[in-house]
Amino acid sequence: MISSPKLTPVRGAVQASSPVVEVLKGGLETTVQDYPGREGYLQMGIPRSGPMDPKSFQLGNQLLQNPADAAGLEIQFVGPKLKFLRATAIAISGANNRPKLNQQPLPMWTTVTVQAGDVLSFGHAHSGARSYVHFAGGLDLPVVMGSRSTFTRAELGGLEGRKLEKGDRLSSFLTDVTEKPQPIHHIQPLQRPAFSHQWNIEVLLGPHDDWLSEQDIEKFIQTDWRVSSMSDRVGYRLEGADFDFSPSAHHKSPDNGDHPSNKIDYGCHLGTILFCGQTPTILMVDSPSLTGYMAPFTVCQASLWKVGQARPGDSFRFQVIDQATALRRH
Amino acid sequence: MLYEIPRYRTSGERHLLVELGESVSLEANFRAIALSRALEASAGLGAKGIKAIIDTQPSFTTVLIEYNPHLLTQEGLKQLCGHHLSQLAQGEQIKLESRLIEIPVAYNDRWCRACFEDYCKTIKPIEDNLELICRVNGLETVEALIHYHSSIEWWVGTVGFIAGLPVLMPLDPSFKLRAPKYDPPRTWTPSGTVALGGGFTAIYPMVTPDGYQMLGRTPLTLFDPQSDQAPFEESPVLISVGDRVKFVPISEARFEEIEREIKAGTYQYSISAAQSVSLGELQQPLPLAA
Structure with a gap:
């Protein structure tokens, strides 16, 4: 009221x-x-x-x-x-x-x-x-x-x-x-923030980068990702490439589920990049607090505004940085 | 089951995901909840102190920690977690403060049946939810299923997804009830629905899409951020992680009566005071008298 x-x-x-x-x-x-x-x-x-x-x-x-x-x-x-x-x-x-x-x-x-x-x-x-x-x-x-x-x-x-x-x-x-x-x-x-249709987004590896192969990680970084029209305040879905996943994702405790992207439910947050099957999904401000999908990357705080300003059809390129660099951007 | 040394996973520069084991178990979950509570109680670091630790989200095998990296380094946080974990009792000796909450449920109710019929009509025809669970688990009748599901205490392993949604694990180790999930998921589920997926039971505080098999519906309010009346005077959620839940079968008529009592503010929620309980004690099967 x-x-x-x-x-x-x-x-x-x-x-x-x-x-x-x-x-x-x-x-x-x-x-x-x-x-x-x-x-x-x-x-x-x-x-x-x-x-x-x-x-x-x-x-x-x-x-x-x-x-x-x-x-x-x-x-x-x-x-x-x-x-x-x-x-x-x-x-x-x-x-x-x-x-x-x-x-x-x-x-x-x-x-x-x-x-x-x-x-x-x-x-x-x-x-x-x-x-x-x-x-x-x-x-x-x-x-x-x-x-x-x-x-x-x-x-x-x-x-x-x-x-x-x-x-x-x-x-x-x-x-x-x-x-x-x-x-x-x-x-x-x-x-002022610089607006664009091509956004460079900085990410950190983790929490589950060990569930992707080295080639998968390279592919994620080299792909021009397209922002799907199914993107909102809950999450941004991306289109652009498929992944093989690492042996750890294929051979795991059955509690995790069948697909290599399935994971025992765990806490997630603003900036987590879930792999929902083959679809990377960036969790945004209204996202759920638990997920059953693995997340090999997380968007750095300083890049979150860019995701929030991206329109469907815009493209994303990701760059992996380290923790110390991410903290210097604050 | 449990790792000797937890796996610390970086989740951006403000979050750390602590993984305690590789498969779901009550012990891993007890340790996750205990670590979460110890971190929140860490003198001076939490919400009442300098806010170095901002939030924790325990789940079945993990704790997600949100922290301020300018006040507490990731290395320092890992050491703090290691210290707290080393203080916990081993195996079934581990203890947690826990409340027991009774949840009245109209099993096999007309609202969930309407939702099921809507799915059959608009998405695809599927088997009746309760009959499917009976078939998969070798139960003769829906009545036997209702009796079985409401015979044990359930442990609240995690709360999340959407406002106040608890996911429950059976406390009785001999209890076996499993269900496959909807494929594709439902686009809506009535609020208050009690549903089974895998070996877990979930309760939906509000209308939400989902894929668990619907068992019944509770008239209780699970989330109320505005109320300062019991049971919401201290927390906007009815059920918190580390609580226990006992389902009590009721009729549809009683469901509607409770709905009216809640509206009038006269309904008495059945919630026990928090008691320190060990995993070992809780895993004893309940006497079958009830």
Whole structure:
């Protein structure tokens, strides 16, 4: 349930909020997310959720000088149409989906002041899959299990655990910023994530690289992988090559199952690259916490945003790096 | 069965997968759960301390650990795991805190039958789930199957996949009940379904695709992140890893009655206080009186 808006602005430590937008159209799948989402609930089968592109999302909050855990909207492919109910400052980050305010092009990667009655709409992005709308102060929704992020499969967090629909109203926390002229912030083009249709993804070997042959590992690295249309916030499926697997995958305890990719159920997480039969599948923010498929590679933290921005039909090349290199990217 | 030295598998720069054995056993699972609990209790490192250890997910033969590599190196984490594992009692002496939870089940119920009929109509015709399990396991009647499935205590070996879904292993070593999985899997399963796949029983907290053979349905809520009422005041999941489950056959009429009681907040969940139990004690078959 959305918390009842508190209409009296209170300055200082107490956080008051009031309605900021009404949803005129929901878009394909627009959800409330925050970063880093839910931590510490794998054991209950609750995924992290949060933004698919954490890099753009965090930059967006910085533009508004929002707290790091401020909640915003994630737009996937087809954007919503939003009417502002009061003056505030916003910032739009992520894929360039041609935002418009009252039909006029609106710049991204900068702070923008909007007035009551203004209408925000979107076109289509040519590259990248997800865009973010941030509101000064962040969206006010109940914190469920440590986060405001929406996990639609369990109807958890966000606005009633679901994507936005026509008629919804969202509140944002009141900040001083909304009542005086905006200091304008920009993120310069070189500091923005670079969008593409060919993505280079860095991975670490493991946990089950010993279940592939050396030739399989070489093949994984040399293949131009194509992102399948069956890719979403749960996982990204890839098409491009078949594998032989190593003797360890063929000769194993029968508890593992029949296929060489089958493994006794074990814990998995955001970034795990499962081999579901012959189909590599990168687990994303809403993934299950257990799997019965082996995983020879794991996407490094610094490359996760690229997977989250890839569109079906885009291509992936993988590069294996070591732990120390991965940590230097943080 | 168990490795002498656990296999440490790198799962990205923030996760470590600790593998304790190569096949499924209660002992491997007890050790996995014990390691997970010891790590979470590691003074100062866990959620209440510096958050060097962020999360653990125990399963049948493994523990997945999420850690902050800037606060704790992978080498340091391996040493910590090695230390905790060396402190555990060997074999059947190993002990865990465990609760016993009764789960009422309407076996062979009309909701699962409707789901089965939908599969037969829209995907392909298959054998009745309970009759198939009877045939595969040499049981004469569906009643005998229901009696058998509800006669033992089940051990919660892991919880995951989707919000609060427990996967259970039989505690009685003489208990043998197996079932093949759907091929292809179902696109949906009613919430509360109790189902058998391989030698495991799973309970589905919400509507979800799956391939286990459906046995029946429980009216109990398994996942409630909003409630501050018992039994959800401390955890959003009803059943946690390391609990035990006893299924209690009920009628469809009683199912609907319990549903109403849950809605009204008057239903009394049957959950025992946590007790320290050893693997050896738990593996004694229950007296057949009930």
